[in-house]
Amino acid sequence: MTKGRRRCAKLFAMKHIRPLLTPLLALTLPSFAFSAPAPAGGDPFVKESASAAPAPKVQNAPELVGFTLLTFEVYALDKHDALSVLESETGSAARYGRVLDLSKAGKARLEILTALASKNGQRAAGESRDAVRFPTEFKFPRSRNGVAAPDSFETREVGDIFEYEIATPADDHGLNINLAPNRVVLAGFRDLQGMAGDSVVSQPQFRSQRIATSTTVKPGEPTYLGTFTPARTTVEGQDSPEIWIAFLHATPQRQTAAEDKAAKPADWSAVNLEYSWYSLDRQQAREILVNPTSLEAPWEKLQAAIAQKKARFEHLTTIKTTSGQRAVAEEVEESRFAGDYDPDGQSQTANQTDPAPAAAESPAKKEGKKQASPKEETAANPSDANSGTSPGGPIAFETRNLGVTIEVEPTVDPAGTSVEVNQALQNVAYLGDLKATGIAAKYPPQPVFEKRMITSTQNLPVGRHVLVGTLNPPGADGVNGQVDTGRTWIVFVRGTPNEP
Numbered sequence: 060m061t062k063g064r065r066r067c068a069k070l071f072a073m074k075h076i077r078p079l080l081t082p083l084l085a086l087t088l089p090s091f092a093f094s095a096p097a098p099a100g101g102d103p104f105v106k107e108s109a110s111a112a113p114a115p116k117v118q119n120a121p122e123l124v125g126f127t128l129l130t131f132e133v134y135a136l137d138k139h140d141a142l143s144v145l146e147s148e149t150g151s152a153a154r155y156g157r158v159l160d161l162s163k164a165g166k167a168r169l170e171i172l173t174a175l176a177s178k179n180g181q182r183a184a185g186e187s188r189d190a191v192r193f194p195t196e197f198k199f200p201r202s203r204n205g206v207a208a209p210d211s212f213e214t215r216e217v218g219d220i221f222e223y224e225i226a227t228p229a230d231d232h233g234l235n236i237n238l239a240p241n242r243v244v245l246a247g248f249r250d251l252q253g254m255a256g257d258s259v260v261s262q263p264q265f266r267s268q269r270i271a272t273s274t275t276v277k278p279g280e281p282t283y284l285g286t287f288t289p290a291r292t293t294v295e296g297q298d299s300p301e302i303w304i305a306f307l308h309a310t311p312q313r314q315t316a317a318e319d320k321a322a323k324p325a326d327w328s329a330v331n332l333e334y335s336w337y338s339l340d341r342q343q344a345r346e347i348l349v350n351p352t353s354l355e356a357p358w359e360k361l362q363a364a365i366a367q368k369k370a371r372f373e374h375l376t377t378i379k380t381t382s383g384q385r386a387v388a389e390e391v392e393e394s395r396f397a398g399d400y401d402p403d404g405q406s407q408t409a410n411q412t413d414p415a416p417a418a419a420e421s422p423a424k425k426e427g428k429k430q431a432s433p434k435e436e437t438a439a440n441p442s443d444a445n446s447g448t449s450p451g452g453p454i455a456f457e458t459r460n461l462g463v464t465i466e467v468e469p470t471v472d473p474a475g476t477s478v479e480v481n482q483a484l485q486n487v488a489y490l491g492d493l494k495a496t497g498i499a500a501k502y503p504p505q506p507v508f509e510k511r512m513i514t515s516t517q518n519l520p521v522g523r524h525v526l527v528g529t530l531n532p533p534g535a536d537g538v539n540g541q542v543d544t545g546r547t548w549i550v551f552v553r554g555t556p557n558e559p
Contacts (some may be wrong), residue, residue, distance in 0.1 A: 208402030
């Protein structure tokens with residue numbers, strides 16, 4: 060074939076054949092389609108440039124894996140020990156082993172343990188956060204030395220959030236993962252003043268730790284992510300004496316070949332889902348979550364911990380629906396709180412127009428008038444900030460559901476041997492009013508709501524207890540003096556077919 064003919068054939072293929080292949084590939088490889096990216100602007104999973112490097116060549120079929128379990132570990136070390144680990148050890152495995160040795164010797168502390176399981180190509184998120192409401196706009200006081208009254212509020216969530224997405228299928232090098240662990244802490248309240256004589260207002264101070272990155276993780280091996288050290292304070296001599304080191308584990312979860320072969324189609328005219336929650340010591344939980352050897356291993360280890368009274372059962376929610384139908388189970392109490400305030404009218408006296416001066420009295424009339432005492436004059440002519448006031452108050456209310464809410468949408472596999480579940484688990488609790496300091500203590504009380512949430516997608520074999528992830532309460536996030544309990548909450552799900 061001449062050069063000109065080869066060129067014509069190439070152009071013909073590009074013009075006529077490629078448009079036919081594109082929809083065909085979309086039909087034959089549905090599991091390679093990724094969820095639509097969220098709008099750019101702070102999203103760690105959205106690439107800044109369209110010229111990103113191409114995905115590595117696929118060597119195997121990761122879509123046969125039910126899902127992948129990611130475990131995020133953060134250890135706090137003395138900064139000198141951390142420096143020694145990072146400079147003397149090379150490679151993730153060596154650094155991880157050294158940190159574990161320091162942990163056993165009491166020189167390293169497991170600060171964060173988060174686990175989350177989800178299918179490849181699906182974004183998953185786990186949250187453990189407290190909502191902090193604080194004023195952002197004020198009305199100036201109408202009396203000298205008065206307090207500026209909050210007029211508008213915003214909410215900042217503090218605590219932990221862990222998001223990830225296995226962006227490309229696995230290859231010979233491992234799993235390619237986008238992830239963004241983030242921790243925010245309420246550091247306290249700071250009184251701020253403008254020009255001389257201005258009213259003082261208060262604003263909360265937050266500290267954050269965040270890693271937004273893409274990495275390749277070999278299943279069953281630790282991956283060093285970087286440092287996750289708390290932000291330094293601005294007070295002299297208060298720099299953190301610790302450095303936190305973060306690691307990641309990724310473990311594909313699936314049935315064995317024998318189990319796949321033995322699986323039989325079930326009657327999925329109804330899908331029964333059972334979610335059970337347990338809590339146990341963080342170190343004990345680590346033994347369950349890091350690199351489980353099989354799909355059933357986490358459940359089996361949990362049962363052993365329960366038998367030894369090292370773990371306890373916390374909660375159970377069940378829900379029944381049909382394939383392809385969204386279902387919601389709520390166990391909630393509606394809590395109403397003041398969402399907006401009207402602080403107007405703190406002092407009507409200062410808001411009134413000064414009256415016209417009275418006509419001058421004659422000396423004789425003035426002499427015959429009884430001289431008023433200072434106390435009577437003050438009562439007749441109020442000038443303090445608390446007299447003549449018209450108090451403000453709530454003008455709008457909001458409602459927050461407290462308790463457990465589970466949303467699911469199951470889809471039965473065509474073979475009838477498993478079910479894929481899109482799920483969102485949420486637990487919300489009221490922690491009382493926010494305890495503020497300084498001027499902020501005089502503001503209208505604001506409620507604190509704790510939210511724990513998991514959003515993920517999993518493939519469930521029939522009747523097996525499958526690990527969903529951790530649903531920890533926020534630890535020492537600076538809200539109302541909360542402390543880290545050192546316990547980890549773990550959620551399992553079991554899917555069963557129709558029961559007569």
